[in-house]
Amino acid sequence: MKAPDFSYTRAKSLDEAITLLNATDVDSSLIAGGQSLMAMLNLRIASTDHLVDLNGLTELRGIEERGNNIRIGALTRHSEIEGSALIAAELPLVAEAIREVAHVAIRNRGTIGGSLALADPAAELPACMMAYEADIIVVGTQGEKSYPASDFFLGVFETALQPGEVIKEIILKKRGSATNHCAFAELARRKGDYAMAGIAISTTGSQQIESAKIVAFGVSDKPEYAPRAEQALVGSPLPISDEKASQVAEAAFSEIEFAGDVHASAQTKAHLTKTLVRRSLAKLSGKDS
């Protein structure tokens, strides 16, 4: 089907985009990669009076080192993340997860800012931002604000973004040293589908686990931490024993509030989550493995 009627402006600056977005006389939506928004407009499950196109805003692009942090501009394409040696070295969880996002043609246009703003509960990047405890930098009429990823995803397609705010960039700590490990696992019916269940894990500690973040996605209305499972993992020597992996998986299985969807029931998602936690911990590794 074809998209409903709308007008269009190609923003020439971030300030212009924010001004347009906050105008009270017309309902505006932002478009970046458009890989979700255009699909929703074409299916007529979304509509807007006015599209504000962010694609010309170079200040929103770029992957760069900032001391101990990595900065990823909101307009960075998934394919740029996939091809980035810096991200492969310093954010291995993201480098692994990005290969599961849709297909090449989608990744050439889709952006990280768009993925986070959309907050599909089965998407890979929101879960990785939570596992890596990223800071999401947002700009509005009042200036810049920083949202911790752990507080950003509130529900199905619901984030902490206020109306009129634009995601500018994401700041993450470098995780490339030997004291960091990560694991990512996703189950989808077909390659490229949204996850039926997925796990993103990030840990610190080289001989034994000092801290852990375990995030389940695709199994609830938003990505979920498993804090009791994380606690069960802390102190475990590396590599993780089968027994410990099962124990941690069981903790995650018991504490997460699972929600079924069209692909699988809550019970199935709970079972898949337990399996994926166990499998992920078995391959918990640094970038050299």
Add this chain to the structure above:
Amino acid sequence: MEKQRTVTLTINDEKITEDVDVRLNLVDFIRQNVGLTGSHVGCEHGVCGACTLLVNGEIVRGCLMLAVQADNCVVETIEGLSDAGKLQDLQSAFLKHNAAQCGFCSPGMLLTARELVKSGSATNRKAIREYISGNYCRCTGYQAIVDAIEEVAQSSATEEDAR
């Protein structure tokens, strides 16, 4: 806040300037305004791959881009790539292995297959299947398509080794 906009883009080496409705998507522009009907419209929500086009050298979904977003871009379609001989090996292999029946998926499939072979990651049939899983075929059952791509990938890998 425009309802119409002038776009200028290069399509298969030809510079084209036109006034378009802002909600016209790129593949519809290519088909209706430019008359290049080799790119097809299937699902219109980005999953079937029939609308696959090259924009600035990268494959994209033509149904998920607005024509106005392709302003100042370089677009290549199946017609341009084929005429320039950039799909010769794949097209021959597709013919040899009977990888096209109705042909609806074929332009998108060929563009995606070309990216796959260029990337060097067509190392086994599973990898091929995963890469082309964003291009749906309703006729062939994919086997012949994978055969064709495998043959081209193997012979290009052999050429690489020979160099």
